[in-house]
Amino acid sequence: MPLLPAALVNRLLPQLRPLRRGALASLVREDIFDFYGRLLHPQLQLHRVFARVLSCREEGDSSLVLTLAPSANWRGMQPGQHVALTVDIDGIRHTRRYSPSVLPGGQVEITVKRQEGGLVSGWLHEQAKPGDYLELGQAEGDFVLPATPPAKLLLLAAGSGITPLLAMLRALRAQAYQGDVVMLYYGRRRANLAHLTDLASFPGLRLHICLTGEAPGDGESSGRFSAAQLDELVPDAAERRAYACGAHGFVASVRAVWQARALPALADEAFTPPVWQAADDLPITLTFARSVGQLPGRTGSTLLEQAEALGLRPAFGCRMGICNTCSCHKRTGAVRDLRTGLVSTEPDEAIRLCISAPVGDVILDL
Amino acid sequence: MATSRTLSPQESEAFGQELDALRNRTLADIGAADARYIRRVRASVRLTELAGRTLLFAGFFMPTWIVGVLLLAYSKIVDNMELGHNVMHGQYDFMNDPEFSGKTYEWDHSSTSDAWRNTHNYQHHTYTNVLGKDHDIGYGTVRVFAEQRWRPFYLLQPLWALLQAVLFEYAIAIFDLKLDRYFKGKISKAELAAKLPPVKRKLWRLFLKDFVIFPLLAGPHFLAVLAGNALASLLRNLWTFTVIFCGHFTEHAEVFPASVLKNETRGAWYVRQLRGSSNLSGSRLLHFMTGNLSHQIEHHLFPDLPARRYATLAVEVREICQRYGQHYNTGSFAGQFLTVLARIFRHAFPSRPVVKPA
Numbered sequence: 001m002p003l004l005p006a007a008l009v010n011r012l013l014p015q016l017r018p019l020r021r022g023a024l025a026s027l028v029r030e031d032i033f034d035f036y037g038r039l040l041h042p043q044l045q046l047h048r049v050f051a052r053v054l055s056c057r058e059e060g061d062s063s064l065v066l067t068l069a070p071s072a073n074w075r076g077m078q079p080g081q082h083v084a085l086t087v088d089i090d091g092i093r094h095t096r097r098y099s100p101s102v103l104p105g106g107q108v109e110i111t112v113k114r115q116e117g118g119l120v121s122g123w124l125h126e127q128a129k130p131g132d133y134l135e136l137g138q139a140e141g142d143f144v145l146p147a148t149p150p151a152k153l154l155l156l157a158a159g160s161g162i163t164p165l166l167a168m169l170r171a172l173r174a175q176a177y178q179g180d181v182v183m184l185y186y187g188r189r190r191a192n193l194a195h196l197t198d199l200a201s202f203p204g205l206r207l208h209i210c211l212t213g214e215a216p217g218d219g220e221s222s223g224r225f226s227a228a229q230l231d232e233l234v235p236d237a238a239e240r241r242a243y244a245c246g247a248h249g250f251v252a253s254v255r256a257v258w259q260a261r262a263l264p265a266l267a268d269e270a271f272t273p274p275v276w277q278a279a280d281d282l283p284i285t286l287t288f289a290r291s292v293g294q295l296p297g298r299t300g301s302t303l304l305e306q307a308e309a310l311g312l313r314p315a316f317g318c319r320m321g322i323c324n325t326c327s328c329h330k331r332t333g334a335v336r337d338l339r340t341g342l343v344s345t346e347p348d349e350a351i352r353l354c355i356s357a358p359v360g361d362v363i364l365d366l
Numbered sequence: 367m368a369t370s371r372t373l374s375p376q377e378s379e380a381f382g383q384e385l386d387a388l389r390n391r392t393l394a395d396i397g398a399a400d401a402r403y404i405r406r407v408r409a410s411v412r413l414t415e416l417a418g419r420t421l422l423f424a425g426f427f428m429p430t431w432i433v434g435v436l437l438l439a440y441s442k443i444v445d446n447m448e449l450g451h452n453v454m455h456g457q458y459d460f461m462n463d464p465e466f467s468g469k470t471y472e473w474d475h476s477s478t479s480d481a482w483r484n485t486h487n488y489q490h491h492t493y494t495n496v497l498g499k500d501h502d503i504g505y506g507t508v509r510v511f512a513e514q515r516w517r518p519f520y521l522l523q524p525l526w527a528l529l530q531a532v533l534f535e536y537a538i539a540i541f542d543l544k545l546d547r548y549f550k551g552k553i554s555k556a557e558l559a560a561k562l563p564p565v566k567r568k569l570w571r572l573f574l575k576d577f578v579i580f581p582l583l584a585g586p587h588f589l590a591v592l593a594g595n596a597l598a599s600l601l602r603n604l605w606t607f608t609v610i611f612c613g614h615f616t617e618h619a620e621v622f623p624a625s626v627l628k629n630e631t632r633g634a635w636y637v638r639q640l641r642g643s644s645n646l647s648g649s650r651l652l653h654f655m656t657g658n659l660s661h662q663i664e665h666h667l668f669p670d671l672p673a674r675r676y677a678t679l680a681v682e683v684r685e686i687c688q689r690y691g692q693h694y695n696t697g698s699f700a701g702q703f704l705t706v707l708a709r710i711f712r713h714a715f716p717s718r719p720v721v722k723p724a
Contacts, residue, residue: 091399
């Protein structure tokens with residue numbers, strides 16, 4: 001039991017501003033404040049956000065809907081943005097990104113699809129319970145609606161790509177949006193599709209369910225996204241502002257049709273799973289999120305050598321994996337430790353550039 | 367001198383492979399227990415600091431004052447050794463916890479952790495006991511090996527060593543500035559000035575904390591807190607100095623010319639780490655209070671493995687060394703320290719390297 005009530009803590013958090021900025025802030029070490037803070041209440045942290053799990057509910061056959069109450073340190077989000085959710089499993093913290101919806105009370109709803117063999121999704125499905133505290137990051141991403149919502153919208157979702165679009169729809173409903181929305185929602189089986197009841201209740205939403213792994217029912221379509229299907233289901237696609245979200249392949253095929261047709265204004269976001277390539281020296285894309293963006297890379301040599309060859313100057317020391325100077329935050333992608341041969345696919349982890357070779361596309365905080 | 371036999375290139379390669387295999391076996395086992403351990407260590411550091419400072423606030427009532435000093439000294443020592451030093455090596459990066467990230471960890475020590483990560487994690491651990499490359503050899507003030515060039519300055523080095531022990535954290539804090547090289551004219555004033563601001567900031571900050579703010583907060587007990595903080599800091603300095611000098615400057619510790627670095631293989635690197643380091647035998651408490659740097663050999667072979675593993679690793683490392691005819695430099699704390707003192711006194715005077723029989 002926390003020593004302080006949550007309500008008091010959350011009233012206190014905004015008052016900590018002088019400790020975050022200004023002369024006093026230089027005297028306070030965040031990790032020490034946080035250590036003593038969490039003895040009193042898990043949410044009493046200087047900057048970090050911990051959210052209390054209010055409820056866990058099953059949706060479809062493989063989705064878990066978590067309702068979370070973030071601490072007052074959370075700066076809120078725009079529908080469509082994503083946040084990092086971090087859980088501690090056996091002392092090791094694992095981070096995954098989700099696109100939540102903000103509920104009218106300021107709570108956050110996150111849909112977690114169970115991935116086969118997925119460590120974090122499996123843990124959340126089995127272990128998360130009301131009363132737990134999970135760490136939440138601040139919202140990121142520019143997959144959002146414009147300030148004035150367009151009159152005609154087309155939403156394309158595949159699998160868990162539904163979540164940012166659902167967040168947008170909920171925000172539109174809250175604003176009493178009067179426009180015209182068409183949604184194509186792709187999934188292998190009907191039972192996989194989450195939030196169908198919620199979607200059915202949106203006024204003015206024309207929902208087309210497209211199943212790729214079983215026979216469609218009445219009013220449903222079958223097959224993957226294609227230009228022909230788009231023409232059939234959404235003849236006025238050219239007049240609509242379009243948003244697409246799903247796995248990498250899905251988003252790529254939507255983008256290809258939009259380019260081929262020269263259709264206007266597609267916003268898209270892909271949940272890219274790590275691409276596994278076992279061969280020795282294949283072309284890949286390295287993304288240096290803080291500096292130059294995307295550059296071509298190879299799987300064959302270390303990230304440090306490649307970054308240097310591309311003109312970057314990351315900090316380094318021993319170049320043999322012992323001094324940790326080149327330690328760098330990897331957001332996504334798989335890397336191979338050249339000393340042990342082990343491949344790590346964990347998103348959001350510290351890696352050493354000098355002994356890590358990319359196995360597929362990698363995104364680095366560099 | 368130590369009785370290690372010279373390994374052929376093939377042997378040193380095989381020696382390295384055995385150590386790599388040991389490392390990988392340990393890596394595969396790292397997880398929840400290590401994470402729980404370091405969180406507990408940190409909790410003990412924070413809570414003993416709080417308890418120690420609270421007791422000191424009670425003023426000069428001897429029993430509480432002494433316990434307060436000891437608790438605070440414990441907190442400072444463990445923060446320095448088992449927590450700060452080991453976390454900054456990246457030993458706990460596997461936890462993915464920003465509070466235990468080697469890259470960003472900050473410690474309660476006058477040396478900025480950025481400077482430490484450079485001089486210690488990089489320079490010292492890469493170039494262990496290589497003359498001219500590892501500036502930890504004597505820390506610029508003490509001549510501990512005959513291979514270092516003698517100068518009259520060293521005649522008084524027992525005194526310099528004592529001063530360094532008393533002021534150890536400040537010596538480490540300004541170490542990265544390489545003041546000796548500045549006075550020799552090898553570094554310009556501008557180069558020195560560029561490095562100063564973070565060092566000054568950190569020194570000032572810790573000085574204010576222990577010698578101004580906490581004493582002032584104690585009001586009428588100003589002096590009791592000031593004296594208590596000073597004594598706790600002194601205890602930490604003497605302890606860390608002793609442990610660290612015992613790690614590399616004992617009787618059988620070897621020093622190497624810069625030429626060894628040329629085309630050095632991984633196996634040869636391991637051999638050098640072994641020969642340049644020395645262990646202390648003793649109780650579990652001793653190992654803990656030294657941040658497991660009593661297992662300096664294992665630390666140098668595997669600087670990024672959690673230090674709590676070194677005691678277990680030591681059994682196998684020792685066995686491997688025996689098979690390869692490599693001297694495993696260990697001894698009691700007192701015994702090893704005496705050989706360090708002997709070195710400090712002996713090499714105050716001109717001395718020449720013993721030529722090893724081929």
